[in-house]
Amino acid sequence: MAVIGEGWPDRAEWAGRIFSAGWRESDGGTRPVIEPATGDTLADVGIASPTDVARAGVRAAAAAGEWAAAAPSDRVAVLLRASGVLRDRSDTFREWIVRESAGVPAKGDYEIAAALAQLAHAVGLASLPRGEVLAPQTPGGTSLAWRVPLGVVGVINPWNAPLLFAVRALAPALALGNTVLLKPDPLTPVSGGVLVARLFEDAGLPDGVLHVLPGGADTGQAVAADPHVAMIAFTGSTAAGRAVARVAGEGLKRVLLELGGKNSLVVLEDADVEAAALAGAVSTFGYQGQACVAAGRHLVHTDLVEAYTDALVRHALAMRVGDPREEGVGIGPVISVGQATRVERIVDESVAAGARVLTGGRREGLFYPPTVLDRVDRAMPAYTEEIFGPVAPVLPFRSEAEAVEIANDTAYGLAAAVHSGSVPRATAVAGQLRTGMVHINDVCAKDAANAPFGGMGVSGNGSRIGGTASLEQFTQWRWMTAPGPS
Template sequence: MLTIQTLSKQYINGSWRDGGSRNKLVNVDPYSGEELASMKIGTIEDVDQAYNASFRSQKEWAHVNAYKKRTILENAVAYIEQHEEEITEIIIQELGATRLKAAFEIGLVKNMIKEAATFPLRMEGKILPSTEDHKENRLYRVPVGVVGVISPFNFPFFLSMKSVAPALGAGNGVVLKPHEETPVTGGTLIAKIFEEAGLPSGLLNVVVTDIKEIGDAFIEHPIPRIISFTGSTQIGRHIGQVAMKNFKKPLLELGGNSAFIIMADADINYAVNAATFSRFTHQGQICMSANRIVVHKDVYEEFIKKYKEKVSSLKVGDPKEADTIIGPVVNKRQASTLKSYIDKSIEEGASIILDGSITGNLVAPTIIGDVTPDMTVAQEELFGPVVCVMQFETEQEAVNIANDTRFGLSGAIHTSNLEKGVEMAKKIHTGMIHINDVTINDEPIVAFGGENQSGIGRLNGQWSLDEFTTMKWISLNFGQRTFPY
C-alpha cells in the first residue's frame, strides 16, 4: 500500500535507503500540524551517487528499444490508475490539498505521461544535402544525457512529472530533488511509480534534501546537462546563474502575476465563476493564478457584488472533507506573508471588500479593492487566497495594467467579441493568455512557459522533446574532397 510513511526514504541507484545526513526532514500535515513521517536527508555524497547511477544507467537506456520504453511509460499510467485513491490521500495529507485539487492534479499527471510515452517513437532525424559533391549530412536527435529536476510544493506530483516523464521518454536519466515540504508527492511517489512500471534500476533517482545541507551541489555537479526548475523567481534567478556558469541549460518555470480582464461586454456571471476558479483553486497557490482582476468601470459594481457573493460561499476548512474548496496554505510563513500583504495594501490606500480571517495555516478568501497598479499587492505574486480588484476605462488602459508587471506567465480576457479579445491578447506580454477561460491552463501538447521574470524555455509536447534532446550532425563523404593545398 502506498503511504507517506512507506515512501519516506531516499531512492538512489534503485535502492530505498536513508540519507547520509544526521539531520532529519519532518513531514507535516499543513492542516492538522500532525507529523506524518520523518526521514534522514541526503548529503552531497548522496547527490553524487545519484547522478553517477543515472549516468551509468542512461547509457543502456539510450539503446533500449523504443517500443519497450513506451510500454514502461504506459505501465506508469496504469499503476497510477490502480492506486489512484491511495495517491489522492497522500496529496491531501502532504499538501493540505482538497479532494477536488488532488483529482485535477492526478489527471494532469496521467496526460503528461501519456504524451511522454510517444517520445521514444519521435526521436526522428534528418538527411540533408551538402554543398560538397558525394557527401551526405545526417542529423540525429539524441538524449542530452542526465537531467536534474528541482520541483515546487504547490503541484509537486504534476510539476515534477512535467519534466521527469518527458526527459525519460526522450532517453535521458533523471535525478529529482523535490521540495522539502512535499518530498513524497513530488519525489519518492514518482520513484515508486516508475520502479513498479519497470524502469531500469538507477535511471531515475530521488534525493530528498535541503540547501542548508548541499548548497549548490545539485546544480554544479558535472554530470547533468540540463537543470529544470519550477518555483519562485528569486530562487530561479540564482539557479539559472549557477547553471549557466557551469555550462548547463536552465529550464525555468517561475512566478506569475496574471491579469484577469473583464470587458464591458463580458458575460458577467460566467466571468465571476471563471475568476473565482482562477484565483482560489488550491488556495491560490498556483503560478498561473489570477492575482489581479481588472474590470471595466461600467460593469465593476455588478461584478464586485456577484464576485463577493460567490467567493464568500467557498467552504474553508479540512481538505479531507469532500466539499471543502479552501484548505490550508503550505505553512505558517506563507500565511504570515499574506497577512503582511493585506496590511500593506491598506496602508497604501486600498480597501477590503471581503475580509478573510487567518487561523493558523487557514487563510479565508480576501478580496482587496481600490487597488492601483503601483501598490505592492498589484506588483507581487500573492500565492494564496488573496486577490486584488482594479478598474479600467479603455481597452488600452487594461492592456497597460496587464503589462505593468515584471512577470509574464498567464492571463485571461473575457469579452463577447472573441477576435477583439485575441487582438488585445497579442498586446499583452505573457507566455500564455486565454479568451473567455481561466488563467489556469496546462495541456500536454501545447507550449507552456513564461516571458520576462516568469521563466526561460517551453515545455509540453514537441517543445519538451526539443528541450530534452539535442541534434547531432554526422556527415558521410562517399568520395574524396579536393583540397586547395
C-alpha cells in the same frame, strides 16, 4: 503520528530513506512531513546531502548509455506500465496530495489526471521523427542531423503541484532517453518524490535511471552544480530560479525555468459578468491561490466593476474554509507559516495604504479566507507582488488601451485571460498582452500536456515544457557527415 497510505508503498521500505539505485539511508538525516491542516507528522523522509547527490550523479551517468540505447518501444512500455500503476494506486496518490499539500480532493484528482496525460503524451514523443537529411557539401556525400539525449537531467520540483510537475518533466526526459535526478520540495517529498519513485519502480524502470533526492536549498544547489547533470528543469519562484540558474550557469548547463507570475484577468464591458466572475474566483481562489498561473489582478471595465466585484464576493463567501479532507471544504490552509505570513503582510500593507477589504482579509493560523480587495493602486504590494494566496485585487479601467497597459505593467509575463462577448475583440486584446499564455473567456490557470507551457520576462527564460517543446528541451543535435565515392 497520523498513519496514511498503509499497504502501498511499504513504509518500512522508504521511510527515512532516499531512492538511488534502490532505497538507501541518506547522509543528510531525516525530516518530518507535516500536514498543514492539522500539524500532524505524516511521515519521516530521508534528506539527500550533497554527498548523496554526488553518488546519485555517478550512478545516473553510468546508467545513461544503456537507457539511451534502449529501443523506444522499451521506454514506452515503462511509461505505459507507470500509467497503469498510477491508475491502480490513485487513491493513495490522492490521499497524500490532500494531506501533504493541503489541496482539496478535486485538486488531487486534477493532478492525477494531468500526470496521466503527461505520461500519455510522452509515449508519443518517443517515436517522433528526430532527424533531418541535409544537403551534403560534396557530391554523393552524406549529411545527417539528429537529436540525441542530453544524458542526466536534474529536476527541481515545487510543492504546489508535486505529482504533476514531477511527471511533467520526468515523462518526456525518460521517454527521450535521459536519466534523471529528481529533487522534490521538502514540504511535499512523498507525493512529489517517494510515490513517484515507487510508481516507476513498479513500472520496471531499470536501476539507476531515476534518483529521488528530497532536500532543501543545499540539495538543489548540489543537483544544479553536479558535473554529471547536463540540464536543470526548475519550477518555482523567480528568486529561487535565479539562484539555480547562477549555479547551473557555471557548468554551462541547459536551464529550463518555469517561474512566477502576476497574471491579469481582463473583463471588457461586453463580457458575461457572472461567467467572468466565476472564472476569476477559480483563477484566484483555487488551491488557495498557490499557483504560478493564478490571477493576481482582476482588471474590470468601469461599467461592470460593481457587478463583477459583487459576484466575486459572493463566490468568495460561498467557499468553505477548513481541513480539505472534510466534505464541502473548498479552501484549505496555505502550505506553511512563511506563506501565510507573506499573504497577510501583502494584504495588511495594502490596506494600510488605502485598499479596502470587501471580504476575507484575516487569517487564522494557516487558514486564509478568500479575500477581495478594491481601491487598489499601483504603489501597493497587492498590485506589485506575486501574492501566491487567495487574494483578488480588483482594478477598474476605462479603455482597452488602459487595460493592456495595466496588464503589461509588471516584470512577469506568464499567463492572462480576457473576457468579452466578442471572441475576435478578446483575441485582439490578448494579442497585445506580454505573456507566454493567454486564454479567451476562461480561467488564467490552465495547462495541457500537448501545449508549450512557459512565460516571458521574469516568469521564465524563454524555455517551454510540454508538447513538441519537450523534444527540443530534453535532447540536443548531433551532426554527422561522410564523403561520397572518391
